[in-house]
Amino acid sequence: MAGYITTNNLGASFGGVQAIENITVEIPANKVTAIIGPSGCGKSTFLRCLNRMHELVPGTKISGEVIWDGRNIYASEMDATEVRRGIGMVFQKPNPFPLMSIEDNVSAGLRLAAGRMSKARIAEIIEHSLKLAALWDEVKNKLGRPGGSLSGGQQQRLCIARALAVQPDVILMDEPCSALDPASTQKIEDTIDKLKKDYTIVIVTHNMQQAARVSDFTGFMLAREMSDPGRMIEYGPTNKIFTMPDRKETENYITGRFG
Amino acid sequence: MNEEQAINGRLQMQKEEDYEAAELAPPAARPSAPTHESMGEEATGKASRDRKLYSGSAARRRSRNIRSRLAYSLCALSTVIATVPLLLILFYVIYQGAGALNLSFLTDLPKPVGESGGGMGNAIVGSLILIGIAAVIGVPFGVLAGTQLAEYRSPRLSWVVRLLSDILSGVPSIIVGIFVYTLLVLTFKQFSAIAGGVALGILMLPTVARTTEEMMRMVPDSLREASLALGIPRWRTITSVVIKTAAGGIMTGVMLATARIAGETAPLLFTALNSRTWPTGLDKPIASLPVQIYTYAISPFDAWHKQAWAGSLVLVLIVLFLSIGSKLYFGRRMKRAT
Numbered sequence: 001m002a003g004y005i006t007t008n009n010l011g012a013s014f015g016g017v018q019a020i021e022n023i024t025v026e027i028p029a030n031k032v033t034a035i036i037g038p039s040g041c042g043k044s045t046f047l048r049c050l051n052r053m054h055e056l057v058p059g060t061k062i063s064g065e066v067i068w069d070g071r072n073i074y075a076s077e078m079d080a081t082e083v084r085r086g087i088g089m090v091f092q093k094p095n096p097f098p099l100m101s102i103e104d105n106v107s108a109g110l111r112l113a114a115g116r117m118s119k120a121r122i123a124e125i126i127e128h129s130l131k132l133a134a135l136w137d138e139v140k141n142k143l144g145r146p147g148g149s150l151s152g153g154q155q156q157r158l159c160i161a162r163a164l165a166v167q168p169d170v171i172l173m174d175e176p177c178s179a180l181d182p183a184s185t186q187k188i189e190d191t192i193d194k195l196k197k198d199y200t201i202v203i204v205t206h207n208m209q210q211a212a213r214v215s216d217f218t219g220f221m222l223a224r225e226m227s228d229p230g231r232m233i234e235y236g237p238t239n240k241i242f243t244m245p246d247r248k249e250t251e252n253y254i255t256g257r258f259g
Numbered sequence: 260m261n262e263e264q265a266i267n268g269r270l271q272m273q274k275e276e277d278y279e280a281a282e283l284a285p286p287a288a289r290p291s292a293p294t295h296e297s298m299g300e301e302a303t304g305k306a307s308r309d310r311k312l313y314s315g316s317a318a319r320r321r322s323r324n325i326r327s328r329l330a331y332s333l334c335a336l337s338t339v340i341a342t343v344p345l346l347l348i349l350f351y352v353i354y355q356g357a358g359a360l361n362l363s364f365l366t367d368l369p370k371p372v373g374e375s376g377g378g379m380g381n382a383i384v385g386s387l388i389l390i391g392i393a394a395v396i397g398v399p400f401g402v403l404a405g406t407q408l409a410e411y412r413s414p415r416l417s418w419v420v421r422l423l424s425d426i427l428s429g430v431p432s433i434i435v436g437i438f439v440y441t442l443l444v445l446t447f448k449q450f451s452a453i454a455g456g457v458a459l460g461i462l463m464l465p466t467v468a469r470t471t472e473e474m475m476r477m478v479p480d481s482l483r484e485a486s487l488a489l490g491i492p493r494w495r496t497i498t499s500v501v502i503k504t505a506a507g508g509i510m511t512g513v514m515l516a517t518a519r520i521a522g523e524t525a526p527l528l529f530t531a532l533n534s535r536t537w538p539t540g541l542d543k544p545i546a547s548l549p550v551q552i553y554t555y556a557i558s559p560f561d562a563w564h565k566q567a568w569a570g571s572l573v574l575v576l577i578v579l580f581l582s583i584g585s586k587l588y589f590g591r592r593m594k595r596a597t
Contacts, residue, residue, distance in 0.1 A: 053488060058412065085490025095481040099504055109489035112499050159485070166489055 004029035004200050005050060005087075005170065009064035011229070012042075012049050014057065019045045021229035023064070025219055032192060032201045034215035034238065036208060038253065041221040042230025043204040044092075047172050050202065051087035052080045069169070085113060087170040088163035093179055094155035096147030096162070103143040105158055106130060109166035125165050133161035134191050153184025160191060164199075171195065173203040177210065189214050208254060212242050220250045349575065356572030359565040365573070369535055369551075372560055379570050381537045382551035385452070386521065386577075388538055389531060389547055392456025393520055397463030398513055402502075404464070405471025405509075410497050420468075428465035435461050436526030444530060452538065452545040455531025459520040466519065470512025474505040507589035514585030518578040524549035548574045 005027040012020050020042035027033050035043045048054040050066055052073060065072045073083045096105050106126045110117055126143070130136040135157040139150070147158055156176060163171055173192075177185040192201060192214050205211050211218055219235040234241060234250045245251045363378050370377030404424065408417050439458040444450055478501050486496040502509070532544035533554060548570055555567035 051488065053484065056484070056487060081487075081490045081492050083490075084488055089484075089488040091481060091484065091488075093481060095479075095485045097482060097485065097500060097504070108486070108500075109491060112486070112495045113489060113491040162485075162489065 004069065005202075006067040007050075007064065008067070010046070010049055010066060011063040012045050012054055013061045013229075014045075015059035017227075018229035020049070020221075021231055023232045025232055025235045027200065027202060028217065029200050030196055030198070031216040032196050032203060032214050033217040033219065034211035035202065035204045035219045035221060036206075036211050036253070037221035037230070037233075038223075039206075040226065040230075041223045043221050044174050045230070046221065046232075047089075047174055047202060047204050050170075050172055051089055052083050053089060055080070081113065085109070085166050086168050087172060088166060088168035090156070090159050090163055090171065090173045090176045092175040094152055094159050096150070096155050096158050098146060098148040100147055101144045102139050102147050102150070102158065105147040106161050106165050108162060113166065125167075126161075129161040129165040130158075132164050132191070132195065133157045134187055134194075135161055151184075153180050153187065156180060156184065156188060157191065160188070164195075168199070170200045170202070173201065175204055175206060178206060185210070208242075212238060218242070220245075220247075220253060222249055222253070352568065352572050352575050355565075355568035356570075359569035360572055364566070364569050368537065369566075372558075372563070375562065377566075379546075379548065379551050379566065379573070381534065382546040382548045382570065383573065385531070385534070385538055385546040386548040386574075388452055388541075388545060389455045389459055389527070390517055390521055392453060392541070393459035393463055394513070394517060396457060396460030397467055397516065397520075400460075401464045401467025401513075401516075402471050402509060404468040405475065406497060406502070408468065408472040409475035410501065424465040424468050427461070428469070431525075432458075432462055432523050433525035436529045439526065440529035447542075449542060450530065450532035450544040452531055452541045452543065455527050455545065455547065456541075458526035458530045459523060462520050462523060462526065463513075463516040466516035467509075467513055470515070471505070471509050474508030474512065475501055477508065478504045511585045511589045514581050514589075518581040521578055521581070522549055522574055524553050528553075548577075 007023050007025055010020065010023040011018065023046060035046060037043050045054060049062060050068075050073075054060055054062060062074060066074060068083070068087065071078065073087075097108060100108060103123075103126050104111075106129050107122050110122055110125060127136060127140075130139065135154060138154060139145075139158075147155065150158060156179075160171075160176075177188055180188070189210065192203065195201060196216075203211075203214065215238045217236065218238040218241040220233045220241060221230050222233045223230040234245055234247045236246075241250060242254060245254065363376060364380075365378060365383060366380045367376065367378035368381055369379065404420060408420055411417075436458050439454050439461070443454040443457060482500055482504060483496055486500040487493070491499070527547050527550050531547055531550070533550045534544045534546040536546075538545050552567045552570040552574065555563040555570065558564070
């Protein structure tokens, strides 16, 4: 299994406290990889290390390597904005830009980060991204309305469309459904399923059923004690992790004995 | 609320007084009737605990009620005391000034003593020019300083900048006037509109910087992250996302700062001086409403006193227009943004 994103001994700390340690995994291309584990095990930190979002918090340190498409994203010649353009992110709480219209939200990355583009091309990308995120039919008649006027589930799909518009290779999702109702969750899971044809997706989730439903590969993370750094306990194909995990901790977590 | 309800654990506070009686009870902690069978026992236990916490004896409830009303009355009274002087000033200025206010007052030059009529047209234009120069200086530097404080969180530099801006906002305006007098007027041997505008601009700086900082801090970090995660560079995130989202609040701050300096007199006495003609150039002395009001008010002529009142009314109206207008317009924008 060739890793499209490979981490080597990845570790990260906040102000001297080690949050994750020694994570070595290979995330395959065009698959959905789920990261599960109890609260505080460093799932989100791990995810944020994959597109250099972790370093935005002052007092953070990162060790080890993240190889994306053959290049270490933490190499000195790599530009963080370029990494983030290639590896997009969807956050736990929907965070559309409240004063921008729906279409401006989707095109924000294009207008503010990429070079100049024709209006027609931008309109085309907006429509394509909204369709991919399964939001087009609901908003096509009100593209000028502010992004904040949508419902929570629609806002999250708007955020997915916004991330897709800059045409990344990889999309990281940090518990994208935890603030949503089941119907919206269903729509987002359908979207994820559709997207993996063209994108590599890594999703952090609290919901084990969700991991089982949407992912091809699963990583189980755990911090042994509250103050211990989180480690990747087990990583492999989802059906193996959920049916016959190698490690006792994984089995305990999956069968609901803790966490 | 009656005892029976409380005993049943169905204590529901419907009336306003009951909310007050509950004093510090947070809304989330307010007990509600157990509806699910599964939570039956637990909920009853919780309800009886809550009953002890929030109801107490009838006497204690009454005393709490009285104290709560007393506190409310005190607050209401203080509000009235604080508002009355403002209204009195407004009414008195209107009462005294409205008589002398007419179109020629707004458009004409002042007439020499003895001649009737004339106005403060040059002073109104002069004030607008001075405010314009002040804004050109105060707004960009203030917004940039506020941006530094809010976005580039280097603790030591921010501490120094914040301290300096607090000190600056406490410096009496006449001191700023003397400073600019030494810096510009003495150097160029010339009272000028520029010098006046610089003095007012310096006075605007701390207000603009601090409101910019506060408004930008109100922009949630999730928006910064959303922007950065799209690969938008930091500076672009600040200009196109953070400042744009906070723009309503920043503009309100700018308007309030403008309203504040519009009435400044002391710093203009040493810098812009005064003039009885229309403005001829930014390097020449210039008339302004506050200085003209001051000159007329201390004069011995009755006609000038009337004109000073009319000038005061115009100044008060400009300030009111700026502050109320900006609150109405930008306040709504800000609400939508956060």
